[in-house]
Amino acid sequence: MSIDLESIKLKLLKPPVTELSCIEKYNIPSPQRQLYVVCITEGNYIVYDVVTLDPVALKNLSKIEERLYDVLVGEESLTDLLDEVKDERFKHIIERQYAGYDVLEPFFLDPNIINIHVMINRPIQVHHRVYGRLNTNIILNSDEAVELALRFAAAAGKPLSEATPLASFIEPRYESRVSIVFLSDVTMRRNITIDIRKLTETPWTILKLIHMGSLSIEETAFLWLMVKYKVPILIVGGLMTGKTTLATSLLALIPPGSRVFTVEDTPEIRIPATYWTRTTTREYGEYPISVFDLLKTGVRLSQDYIIVGEIRGEEAREWAHSILLGHCAITTFHAESPEAAILRLLSPPISLDPQVIKMINVFVKTNIVEKEPNKRVFRHEVYVHDENIIKPLFTYNPTKDIIESNVENPIESFKFIDRIVLTHRVSREILEREYKAMINVLEETYREALTRDPTLETPTYRELAEILYKKLYEKMQRSSF
Ligand SMILES: Nc1ncnc2c1ncn2[C@@H]1O[C@H](COP(=O)(O)OP(=O)(O)O)[C@@H](O)[C@H]1O
């Protein structure tokens, strides 16, 4: 194998030659650890290294490049080399280029970036949470783009070549979904497309959603009770209305120690459970694996909870099957209302058995409402599908901007609660006490969390379940006398 010496050259992301007037300027990955400077201008995302190298440093850098040759031919290990390099500035550059994804690293490190889109000889485009789609100052030529695509594929252990030019997989370093159309006859040998959907940051806790007014405390307690007793929950709403965010935060209400099985296209969900089988689909190749395949496996693995990131089509039948077997299934479904969701589940191509629909009793409807001009907030409602009727339980009151409870005592009022009573052999009285205790625990935990940390960064997503269940257990113990 011959190694192109040019490719060993360590690249520096140099600051722009002319002074830029930035709409916003910040450091990434964080103000504490500054590796890159980001400057947002009208439609552009300019990124460069915080470090600059003087001539002496540049000379030292080229000495390291010689050693990198040995690393590439396998005569030296990268770790050893990095251990020896004392200059932190060099370490960062070498790491990025040899262990990371090269000039794409800053986009991965910037939590504002949710999508990265690479084509040959065009500015790499990114989607920024605040500024939307931006062109960056990074451009890859054909060789560099090919190299990058192969690097992604190698990291994920996937074949990528002219013969197998389509690939979509989760890369292991940042757990993002990478989809590639490789330079081949498919692209008439003209281009390559690499599209990367980044994983979101640490999930929001249910306390944060309460704090933002997206859920009321009673509403959260009701959903908690449903999660605890493995009642399926279908989260419906339009695009980008917070379905996945809500599903994820509900998962922290699963009793610690439960077995959880998740199925997703892109791994967005993170769960504080120890017995967690986490699966993602495989889209291309000789042996693709669909949501349907994964669900079928989940049902066989005797799981307590089966979570599907999103159902869209026929896989809904397998999902319904898991509900029939008594698994709690938390799922998101793109539909305007619970009624619309039911209609779509009943009609082709899904065509669920109406008997199964009866088992889907709890719907959350996610909404975005315009509170003031240009101020959009998320407000989520709960509907109960009971005795073939959709009954509102928690609904949004726009005049007061609060989520109101429509039913005095939900545990007493709904017929479907009988199923919980039968399957779990608990009385309605206990369920009612538990519901009240949950309201109490949430109020208390929320209040304590706010006094300790007004930003609610703590308790973290991982800590919350333990805290909530410990308090719940204590309260139930006390109230049993
Ligand atoms: N309750 C909320 N309050 C404020 N922003 C939210 C809320 N829920 C979600 N978001 C933001 O809205 C965007 C879309 O959320 P997501 O859960 O992915 O929507 P969906 O799954 O419905 O498409 C994300 O950027 C997320 O951070």
Ligand SMILES: [Mg+2]
């Ligand atoms: Mg979603």
